[in-house]
Amino acid sequence: SSPPSSHRGYLYGEFSDPLNDSVRCSVSLTQSSLTIQRICSVPGRTRTVFNLSDCIGCRAHRGSERADVGAYFTAYFYPFKRRWMSAGLTRLRVEQCFRVALVQDPLTNLREAERWAQAIREGSQLQAPRREVRRPCRTMILVNPHSGRGQALQLFSGHIQAMLTEASVPYTLVITEHQNHARELVRKADLSKWDALVIMSGDGLLFEVINGLMEREDWQEAMQTPLGILPGGSGNALSASVHHYSQ
Numbered sequence: 001s002s003p004p005s006s007h008r009g010y011l012y013g014e015f016s017d018p019l020n021d022s023v024r025c026s027v028s029l030t031q032s033s034l035t036i037q038r039i040c041s042v043p044g045r046t047r048t049v050f051n052l053s054d055c056i057g058c059r060a061h062r063g064s065e066r067a068d069v070g071a072y073f074t075a076y077f078y079p080f081k082r083r084w085m086s087a088g089l090t091r092l093r094v095e096q097c098f099r100v101a102l103v104q105d106p107l108t109n110l111r112e113a114e115r116w117a118q119a120i121r122e123g124s125q126l127q128a129p130r131r132e133v134r135r136p137c138r139t140m141i142l143v144n145p146h147s148g149r150g151q152a153l154q155l156f157s158g159h160i161q162a163m164l165t166e167a168s169v170p171y172t173l174v175i176t177e178h179q180n181h182a183r184e185l186v187r188k189a190d191l192s193k194w195d196a197l198v199i200m201s202g203d204g205l206l207f208e209v210i211n212g213l214m215e216r217e218d219w220q221e222a223m224q225t226p227l228g229i230l231p232g233g234s235g236n237a238l239s240a241s242v243h244h245y246s247q
């Protein structure tokens, strides 16, 4: 890789494809976007632009092979795309990984990958004015394993867990064990430990959590805690309404 130049809000570098070292691309980061241009002699559609407002996170890491001196940074985007055979737009996950091999020293390469990852993370946070929760967002996630067809936990580990890791969201998972478990927990919890409470269930568990918050002595302050709902029930009417009105 050639050494990147940087000045206010701008970073430029040349990296290789992690799967094929001979495929190289130039990457430039501005305050609002990440542009990837494939370096090749054949003209064509080789330029891709990602908005940083669609980026949920970026991490730097070493390769899986010990002998690999290169380091990597991977950015996770969720741009709106048209799903095949579907009329509406939906957010689809796109992962972009780059190999940094400036020098033969793995640590220097890792430091450079970290620098890029941090710049992309900071840029994406600045581009998301609607995100009101602070970062890192310490989250308590309550899952009712019996919600819907009993698949809420499976949905969590299949879809949500990886997104939280990619977005560097530290979380504590609580699997409810009985009716009113969430209500009692929230009523007594030290809410200063959490920046957000997220419920993965149908409507019933959110109802419990709101009741638990309202039953506290400090309910006025407690009700300011950001709440999130991930559809895990059968109907998910509340979750669909919240999503609809938040657009």
Ligand SMILES: Nc1ncnc2c1ncn2[C@@H]1O[C@H](COP(=O)(O)OP(=O)(O)OP(=O)(O)O)[C@@H](O)[C@H]1O
Residues within 6 Å of the ligand: 144, 145, 146, 147, 148, 149, 176, 177, 178, 179, 180, 181, 200, 201, 202, 203, 204, 205, 206, 208, 232, 233, 234, 235, 236, 237
């Ligand atoms: N481990 C548990 N065992 C039994 N009941 C539970 C448990 N955890 C939560 N509950 C209770 O189950 C009720 C129903 O949960 P929830 O609304 O999440 O699922 P659902 O009824 O399947 O979803 P939907 O409302 O979409 O049909 C809640 O009111 C909650 O009190």
